[in-house]
Amino acid sequence: MRPTTTVSLIEFQAVSKSYPIYHSPSDRLKELLTFNSRKFHEDFWALRDVSFQVPSGQTFCIVGENGSGKSTLLQIVAGILAPSSGSVNVRGRVSALLELGSGFNPEFTGRDNVYLNAAILGFNSAQIDKVYRKIEEFAEIGDFINHPVKTYSSGMVVRLAFSVAIHVDPEILIVDEALAVGDIYFRQRCLRKVHELRARGITILFVSHATGDVKAIGDQTMWLDHGRIRDIGDTDRVVAKYLAAMVEKDSAYLDLKQRLPQEQVGPGRAPEVVTEIPNIDHRYGDKRAEVLGIAVLDPFGRKLPLLQPSAPAVVRISVRANERIDRPNVGFMLRNHLGVDFAGTNTTREGFDLPVMEEGDVFTVDFHLQIPDLYPAAFSFSPAIADGTIMTYRMCDWIDNAITLQMSHTGGQVYGYIHLPCKIELNSCLQDHRPVGEAQLG
Numbered sequence: 001m002r003p004t005t006t007v008s009l010i011e012f013q014a015v016s017k018s019y020p021i022y023h024s025p026s027d028r029l030k031e032l033l034t035f036n037s038r039k040f041h042e043d044f045w046a047l048r049d050v051s052f053q054v055p056s057g058q059t060f061c062i063v064g065e066n067g068s069g070k071s072t073l074l075q076i077v078a079g080i081l082a083p084s085s086g087s088v089n090v091r092g093r094v095s096a097l098l099e100l101g102s103g104f105n106p107e108f109t110g111r112d113n114v115y116l117n118a119a120i121l122g123f124n125s126a127q128i129d130k131v132y133r134k135i136e137e138f139a140e141i142g143d144f145i146n147h148p149v150k151t152y153s154s155g156m157v158v159r160l161a162f163s164v165a166i167h168v169d170p171e172i173l174i175v176d177e178a179l180a181v182g183d184i185y186f187r188q189r190c191l192r193k194v195h196e197l198r199a200r201g202i203t204i205l206f207v208s209h210a211t212g213d214v215k216a217i218g219d220q221t222m223w224l225d226h227g228r229i230r231d232i233g234d235t236d237r238v239v240a241k242y243l244a245a246m247v248e249k250d251s252a253y254l255d256l257k258q259r260l261p262q263e264q265v266g267p268g269r270a271p272e273v274v275t276e277i278p279n280i281d282h283r284y285g286d287k288r289a290e291v292l293g294i295a296v297l298d299p300f301g302r303k304l305p306l307l308q309p310s311a312p313a314v315v316r317i318s319v320r321a322n323e324r325i326d327r328p329n330v331g332f333m334l335r336n337h338l339g340v341d342f343a344g345t346n347t348t349r350e351g352f353d354l355p356v357m358e359e360g361d362v363f364t365v366d367f368h369l370q371i372p373d374l375y376p377a378a379f380s381f382s383p384a385i386a387d388g389t390i391m392t393y394r395m396c397d398w399i400d401n402a403i404t405l406q407m408s409h410t411g412g413q414v415y416g417y418i419h420l421p422c423k424i425e426l427n428s429c430l431q432d433h434r435p436v437g438e439a440q441l442g
Helices: 025-033 070-077 110-120 125-139 142-146 154-167 177-181 184-199 211-217 235-258 436-441
Strands: 008-021 042-055 059-063 085-090 094-097 172-175 203-207 220-225 228-234 289-297 312-321 328-335 341-346 362-370 378-388 393-399 403-407
Touching: 008 070, 008 203, 042 070, 042 085, 042 203, 042 220, 042 228, 059 070, 059 211, 059 235, 070 085, 070 094, 070 172, 070 203, 094 154, 110 125, 110 142, 110 154, 125 154, 154 172, 154 184, 172 184, 184 203, 184 211, 203 211, 211 235, 220 235, 228 235, 235 312, 289 378, 289 403, 312 328, 312 378, 328 362, 341 378
Parallel strands: 059 203, 059 220, 094 172, 172 203, 289 393
Antiparallel strands: 008 042, 008 085, 220 228, 289 312, 312 362, 328 341, 328 378, 378 393, 378 403
16 A cells, blocks of 8 residues: 655745856856846746645656756756755655766766766665666666667667666656657556556656656646646646647647648648658559658657557648549548558548649648557558549559557556446445335335
8 A cells, every 4th residue: 555644755835947048158258257247148937936745655747848847847856956946845865867868977888877876876885786686687788788878779778777766765756758768668667667666655756748657657747838837736637638738739730820821831732741651561543642641640749659548649641632633532541460450531531521632732631539548559550542432432542551650558458459438337226215014005
């Protein structure tokens, strides 16, 4: 059972952090020459008036867009940065996995860096000797442990850094987005380890754009927006509001682009054009129109490394007409790892009639989806463009398995192929409490 103590290990009171922005090196020199009596810079506020507490044993997650102040906040907790104003109180040994490879000397071997980092956290050689074998085994980088870190791949650096962070007996573990660069196998091991640490009562500060991970482990979540707290509280509620705001922002962005004058976009071109086709197993069609590219993105427009259960996604397909297409119909088929057509859709099926495409016209179509909770396997997207209706059409271009993504394991157990969301209630018969005689007469 996890601890229920209410002692706060992390306390922020009205914390703000600013960075000076100089327009030129000479402005910095001018300020120094005046002994800072005159200001030649602008203040950029990464954090403004942030207050929160993290009780002992709680997993506290932070979400927000890039540049919202998440990393600055974590560096203040880790003692790397000092706040410009406000007070910070952190109790306990802090182990931080922040920027990729931070704290590692690239010239030292992995083994040397293990001892160096552990020593910085207060471990003596004898204590490090006791946990070194566990660190080496969990990292699974083989003989590279004896090679300089500068020869490591980014994934190997993360493996070693995370292994050190969890084996130095932390009271507070800080995990930033570094896990995002790890491979699926190691990432899942890391998340299982995080769950183990939660069960042991370790206080965890977790930052991630993977909202599925946040919902899986977060007791409380804070949403940062341009350095200020937008919301804080129950994880499901905060994440839902955050995702809704991001989808709304993406929708407003797309709407703005659609309203741009044609001369700003250029004749015959769409505002966004995807030109990458990661894979082509088979391709067929009459080539009167062709698929230029496909991408699977998150609401921020970034390529998704994994499919996250119950998370929003955008399937973006760009097509070009090589001659007039009277009834363009753009869509895709989703296949599982066995090659079975799992699901599919297209613009006509969704009631979105595309205009006539003249020769040279380029359209980019965005399909906004909510990824269902599927069993963990690889799923491929096969994009296509046809001319006609659903019942009668000519296939212009079809690409089998153009892009494949792995379904994340972070959702709950899936029995069969897909989890069916359902509401459960206890249905019990009402007891007849009438007197026996009355019940018999009735």
